[in-house]
Amino acid sequence: MSRASRAINIDDLRTLAKARLPRMVFDYIDGGAEDEITLRRSVDRYADYELQWNSLVDISKIDTSTKVMGNPNPLPFFISPTAASRLFWPKEGELAVARAAQKAGIAYSASTLASRTLEDISATAPGVPKFIQIYVWKDRGIVKEFLARAKAAGFTGCILTVDTAVAGYRERDPRNGFSIPPKVNSKTATQALARPGYLWDIVSGPKIGPVNFRNPGGGKGAGDVMGTINNLFDRTMTWKDAEWMANEWGGAFAVKGIATKEDAIRATEHGATAVWLSNHGGRQIDTSVPVVDLVPEVRDAVDSHIEVIADGGVRRGSHVLKLIARGATSVAIGRAYLYGLAAGGEAGVARAIQILKDDVERGLSLLGVPKLSDLDDTLVRLRR
Ligand SMILES: Cc1cc2nc3c(=O)[nH]c(=O)nc-3n(C[C@H](O)[C@H](O)[C@H](O)COP(=O)(O)O)c2cc1C
Numbered sequence: 001m002s003r004a005s006r007a008i009n010i011d012d013l014r015t016l017a018k019a020r021l022p023r024m025v026f027d028y029i030d031g032g033a034e035d036e037i038t039l040r041r042s043v044d045r046y047a048d049y050e051l052q053w054n055s056l057v058d059i060s061k062i063d064t065s066t067k068v069m070g071n072p073n074p075l076p077f078f079i080s081p082t083a084a085s086r087l088f089w090p091k092e093g094e095l096a097v098a099r100a101a102q103k104a105g106i107a108y109s110a111s112t113l114a115s116r117t118l119e120d121i122s123a124t125a126p127g128v129p130k131f132i133q134i135y136v137w138k139d140r141g142i143v144k145e146f147l148a149r150a151k152a153a154g155f156t157g158c159i160l161t162v163d164t165a166v167a168g169y170r171e172r173d174p175r176n177g178f179s180i181p182p183k184v185n186s187k188t189a190t191q192a193l194a195r196p197g198y199l200w201d202i203v204s205g206p207k208i209g210p211v212n213f214r215n216p217g218g219g220k221g222a223g224d225v226m227g228t229i230n231n232l233f234d235r236t237m238t239w240k241d242a243e244w245m246a247n248e249w250g251g252a253f254a255v256k257g258i259a260t261k262e263d264a265i266r267a268t269e270h271g272a273t274a275v276w277l278s279n280h281g282g283r284q285i286d287t288s289v290p291v292v293d294l295v296p297e298v299r300d301a302v303d304s305h306i307e308v309i310a311d312g313g314v315r316r317g318s319h320v321l322k323l324i325a326r327g328a329t330s331v332a333i334g335r336a337y338l339y340g341l342a343a344g345g346e347a348g349v350a351r352a353i354q355i356l357k358d359d360v361e362r363g364l365s366l367l368g369v370p371k372l373s374d375l376d377d378t379l380v381r382l383r384r
Contacts (some may be wrong), residue, residue: 001339002344002347002348002349003016003343003344004016004343004344004345004347004351005344005347005348006119006341006352007144007340007348007351007352007355008127008347008355009315009316009351009355010315010339010340010356011315013339013340013343013348013351013352014030014335014339014343016114016133016342016343016344017029017088017338017339017343017347017348018030018337019199019322019339019344020197020342020343021088021195021342022188022191022192022194022195022198022199023176023191024172024173024176024177024178024182024187024188024191025087025088025178025182025198025342026342027172027173027178028170028172028173028178028180029088029335029338029342030089030172030176030335031113031167031170031171031172031173031283032168032170032281032282032283032284033169033171033283033284033286034087034168034171034284034286035286035287036282036286036287037201037282037286037287038039038279038282038285038286038287038290039282039283039286039313040282040313041282041289041313041315042157042279042281042282042290042312042313043315043319044313045290045293045313046292046313046316046318046319047381048382049292049322049326049380049381049382050343050380050381050382050383051318051322051379051380052169052378052379052380052381053366053367053368053379054067054367054368054369055310055368055371056368057368057369058231058370059364059365059368059370060370061370062361062364062365062370062371063370063371063372063373064076064361064364065362065372065373066202066324066329066330066372066373067307067329067330068107068129068157068309068329068330069107069129069131069156069157069173069206069252069273069274070156070157070252070273070307071107071129071156071157071302073107073129073330074104074105074106075104075105075106075353075357075360076320076330076372077106077314077320077323077330077331077332077333077355077356077360078101078106078107078108078109078316078330078331078332078333079097079106079107079108079109079333079337080109080129080311080332080333080334081109081110081111081112081114081133081161081256082111082160082334082338083111083112083113083114083180083207083210083318084111084113084114084115084180084208084210084346085097085114085115085116085338085341086115086116086208087115087180087182087204087208087268088206088338088342089296089341089342089345090198090202090205091205091345091378092114092116092172092200092345092346093114093115093116093118093119093193093202093208094114094115094121095116095120095124096341096345096346096349097127097337097341097346097349098121098124098130098347099124099152100337100340100346100349100350100353101125101349101353102125102126102127102128102130103383104350104353104357105127105128105352106128106353107128107129107130107131107157107369108121108125108128108129108130108131109130109131109132109133109157109159109332110131110132110133110155111133111134112129112132112133112134112146112161112210112212112213113177113210114206114210114211114212115209115210115211116211117211118132118149118153118213119153120153120213121153121331122153122154122155122163123207124379126154129157130154130156130157131155131156131157131158131159131252131254132146132147132150132155132158132159133156133158133159133161133234133256134146134147134153134158134159134160134161134245135158135160135161135164136233136234136237137161137213137233137234138233138234138240138243141245142213143245143248144248146212146213147245147248147249149212151249156251156252157247157248157251157252157253157254157278158245158251158252158253158254158312159253159254159255159256160242160245160246160254160255160256161256161257161280162207162242162256162257162258163253163256163257163259163280163284163285164233164237164257164280165233165235165237166230167189168280168283168285168286170283174213176188176191180208180209180213181207181208182202182208187210199234206292207287208356211276214219227318233356236258239266239267239269239270239287240270241246241300242255242267242270242271243270243271243285246270246271246272247271252273252274253271253273253274254272254273254274254275254276254307254309255267255274255275255276256276256309257276257278257279257280257284257346258275258276258278258298259277259279259288259294260294260295261297261298261300261301262278262301264298264301264302265301265302268302268303268306269360272306273306273307274306274307274308274309274311274329275298275302275306275307275308276309276310276311277291277294277295277298277308277309277310277311277312277313277328278291278310278311279291279312279330279373280310281311281313281334281335282312282313284318288365290312290313291310291311291313291323292312292322292323292326293317295310295323295326295327295328296326296327296377297309297349298327299326299327300327300356300375301326307329308327308328308329309328309329309330309331309332310328310330310331310332311331311332311333311334312334314331314333314336315335315336316356316357316359317355317357317359317360317361317362318359318363319331319356320356320359320360321360321363321364321367321375322380324372324375325375325376325377325379325380326377326380327377333356335351336356337349337352339352340352340353360372367379373384
């Protein structure tokens with residue numbers, strides 16, 4: 001049994017990830033923007049919501065199922081899109097995550113900036129719903145081509161991320177000399193040499209970076225991930241373009257990175273079937289509102305058939321349950337599975353999913369709510 005498989009909680013996986021990765025790569029997962037206030041508060045805020053429970057309820061059967069982008073999901077959480085997984089597990093990257101999602105039966109989302117092809121990801125996880133996350137390229141021809149390819153590969157949901165008009169200022173990255181793909185200089189070489197196993201995996205495989213689109217841009221920074229965000233994505237994008245994209249996709253369509261109820265309403269008016277509350281894991285604008293605070297007002301603002309997806313700072317099953325209790329339909333996990341991936345590939349991701357699954361089942365049992373769909377905010381109150 002690998003060390004990752006023996007992790008007791010998500011923080012153990014984080015510790016193992018830190019020991020395996022060069023500092024710059026660990027910090028790319030672990031860090032946030034500017035003073036990292038959003039990053040910290042997103043986790044800490046869950047503790048302010050205190051739980052009560054129903055006593056003497058028959059909990060012999062626990063039903064943790066919900067739906068995600070119109071599909072049944074056996075657990076209330078699923079895989080959030082994150083860039084370039086090969087950075088964290090160089091040989092397999094996204095495939096290790098997709099395989100763990102497939103075995104757990106939970107939905108998988110691929111990032112625009114994935115480091116494995118959509119076709120390979122799809123072939124690895126044929127039995128679970130798969131969603132493609134996109135940003136908007138200046139060249140709409142590329143968007144069309146990309147969406148058509150995702151559809152042909154079996155992706156059934158599309159996620160438009162709207163909190164990344166430009167890349168957030170993640171100060172750990174320039175301090176460490178980090179870029180995607182990593183470049184060799186005196187700072188990065190010292191960090192990489194301190195992790196020879198990882199270094200060997202990197203140098204013995206193909207270059208790591210986005211593989212699902214040609215890099216048609218050029219200009220400063222093109223070719224690395226931050227450069228791609230800043231140079232190739234369209235800063236003139238408005239709700240009209242979102243609507244064009246929803247129509248172009250013609251299926252389940254989520255707008256990810258919503259921070260106000262007004263935008264949630266706008267999203268649904270422009271074709272979204274799901275609104276996704278997120279601050280990108282504290283990686284974009286700092287001091288943004290923790291998502292757990294926002295859920296009820298957004299749930300109340302949109303029609304009941306619209307799904308409310310929430311993410312940010314989820315490290316415990318109780319965090320998932322608090323988001324659901326406050327009105328989320330489902331919860332996306334980011335760093336929780338990335339720490340697992342970096343700690344031990346597929347086995348580490350599987351362990352992260354299992355830890356959260358056990359937490360959720362135990363949590364519902366202790367709350368006296370055998371059915372997740374019956375969980376509401378009557379058992380959660382804000383600490384005074
Ligand atoms: C390393 C990393 C890369 C990410 N890349 C993307 C991305 O390519 N597209 C996207 O929409 N969100 C991306 N995100 C944001 C996640 O989808 C998710 O919103 C966030 O991680 C949730 O917060 P958590 O990590 O605290 O769970 C990324 C997050 C991390 C940590």
